[in-house]
Amino acid sequence: MVTGAGSGIGRASAIALGEAGFAVALMGRREDRLAPVAEVIGERVTVVVADVADERQVARGFERVFERFGRLDLLFNNAGTSSPAVPIDELSLSQWQAVVDTNLTGSFLCAREAFRLMKTQSPMGGRIINNGSISAHVPRLYSVPYTATKHAITGLTKALSLEGRAFDIACGQIDIGNAESEMTERTKLGMLQPNGELATEPVIDVAHIAKAVVYMASLPLDANVQFMTVMATKMPYIGRG
Template identity: 35%
Template structure:
């Protein structure tokens, strides 16, 4: 981290990062970690109350209330980034929603489309808007996919298929944007502590007849390390991909899942 007394620079000193869905959870953990490493931070989030509260703590960050599925609001966010920073060095496409937990016959079209609008269309709109700001000096785009983007997840088809789509987008853009020295990678979080996971586990517990605590134990026991992932673990992976330490890494889908994928067949 940046040490003001010693003047030792952090790994992102002088970098400018835009983080979607950055007012809470994984997005906020990434913003805080990047800021601690010297980056200038721009955050968008549709939750105006959270943005206002966060602005009291970090008045030096740029905040824009934006829903990434709405083209005009995305344009507003990146125009604000251009006005404040002139260019960007990193985009973290973190915004996403979990969607319904239900069998395919019970999922309403509106619910399916809402997941794709935020998780896939949002990543497309933000990437499209950010590329022009990244081209001047190259940089890093990080897609927040999921372990659900690598394995089959019954009763979570809108979410899982959208996260699979982000991996395809990552690999395609890594080739397309490589000539501009823009690296594109995905992070695949496993069971990550936070309100979103709690909602998913509550739904699974209800369908299985288990208590919430019993369902947590079942979920965690499936992984090689037998523990939940923390938002700070995802932030550490994002820091590597955004920093010069990851300057030769592109087109990669990096699981941070406490060994959940590796333990699938044990």
């Protein structure tokens, strides 16, 4: 299962997983974005139109996957969103809540359903990969909701990793910096730096992220990439301050 599979990192990862031999379930809110991805993958694919922030839709989506494939071996918790880059005192509660609902609550809901399947299927177990972002470590200016949720994802990853041990459920996190996608279009125009200046930032092909996800996903369950950072080499991340 790949969430946010209709574009960017989710799309590239879903296709790469299909090429690696996985049967793939594509979850997203828009069928018109998921259908072209399914066509690329081929027969061993199913489309799940669902909002990760909606408990009932998520539950139905995982039920559909189990009905189609009989088990769940991998969840890539990838779906995410951000808020306008404005000071905290200009953020509305609804803007905050929208980011929390998708990035954090959505990851929780999907992980919960994955655990329910992985604990009871035979053979037992599976793997969860959470999309953290380098914002799980270092914030950008004017990114309170996004940064807070990505820091929380790190806590979720650690807690799931600990809880999953007894059930052969491995959980790891990939922290991504400036992979070229719809969310990083503005990096080419200029990103606000800590000193208040605007600067263009380098980006990397999303295919590199997809390869990293496939590597993490392909390990046997007695091995785990707990945390992996994949980023543009020259982006202004290391050495900030």
